Amino acid sequence: MDKFIVIAGNIGAGKTTLVKILSDRLGFSPFYEPHEENPYLADFYEDMESWSFHSQVYFLTRRLKIHRELLLAEGSVVQDRSVYEDAEIFARNLYLQGDFSTRDYGVYQDLYHILSSLLPPPNLMVYLRASVDTLMHRIAKRGREYEAGISRNYLTRLNLLYEEWMNGFDKGPVLIINSDDLDLVSSSEHVDQVVRWVQNKLTGRTEVRL
Numbered sequence: 001m002d003k004f005i006v007i008a009g010n011i012g013a014g015k016t017t018l019v020k021i022l023s024d025r026l027g028f029s030p031f032y033e034p035h036e037e038n039p040y041l042a043d044f045y046e047d048m049e050s051w052s053f054h055s056q057v058y059f060l061t062r063r064l065k066i067h068r069e070l071l072l073a074e075g076s077v078v079q080d081r082s083v084y085e086d087a088e089i090f091a092r093n094l095y096l097q098g099d100f101s102t103r104d105y106g107v108y109q110d111l112y113h114i115l116s117s118l119l120p121p122p123n124l125m126v127y128l129r130a131s132v133d134t135l136m137h138r139i140a141k142r143g144r145e146y147e148a149g150i151s152r153n154y155l156t157r158l159n160l161l162y163e164e165w166m167n168g169f170d171k172g173p174v175l176i177i178n179s180d181d182l183d184l185v186s187s188s189e190h191v192d193q194v195v196r197w198v199q200n201k202l203t204g205r206t207e208v209r210l
Contacts, residue, residue: 014179056090122171
């Protein structure tokens, strides 16, 4: 593996779209979120506190498996969401809302920190920042049934955790892109601009943004 980029961001921020763009434009191998169904999911939705640990360990395991695969890949790679977000955002949110017991959360965090310390950090973390209004609009527009129940409050909590996590991220360079006014689907100008920002950040060049 040469260069390793992670695309981070809330639900609906545009991560998958940007992964495809960087894959097509820069020749990076894309690694998308796993689609295998979590075998604990039904139990988790019935009783979140009892099944949060099992469910999150499953997600952590799947993410680490993907991380191992991308480390063995030839050339450069770009990943749609990382192992860091599973722990720092989604598991933490469950804990803060009372659906992850203190004992289980402590064990989970120990496991996460040990495993993540063994992984090489990304060469670039790209954080797609988006307002809740933008996220809600994009989620509604893509019309995925399983996302229909996502609330503004939930997205707001996740946004706060993302900002906190990004403020303290010290594993490598970070590129924060405000995506509210970006159209990466139909604007070639916006696509060119974002690709240029990523290339400049990877090579250490600076650019004045107007």
